Amino acid sequence: MTDIACKDIRELAARMRTLDLVVSVDTMIAHLAGALALPTWTLLSERCDWRWMCERADSPWYPTIRLIRQQSGESWNHVLARVAACLRYG
Helix, strand or coil, rough: CCCCCCCCCCCCCCCCCCCCCCECCHHHHHHHHHHCCCCEEEEEEECCCCCHHHCCCCCCCCCCEEEEECCCCCCCCHHHHHHHHHHCCC
C-alpha cells in the first residue's frame, strides 16, 4: 500500500486540483476546496455549523460548492444514496 498522506497544505491543494470533484464533509478539506474554487459537494449534518446557513444548497462564500444536507431524522445511508444518485444522473 502506498502512503497517500500529504506533507503540507500546498501538496494537498495540488492533489485536489487534479480531481474532477471533491466530495467532503464539513472539514478543512471542504473549505480548502471552496477557497480553490474547485467543484465540491459538501455533506452536512442536520445540525451543521452556522456558516453553512440553513436550508441552502449553495454557499455565498464558495460559489463552486454544492451543499447536500442530512434531513431531519435521516440516516447517513440516505444522504450517501442521494450523493450516488447525483453522481449517476447529475
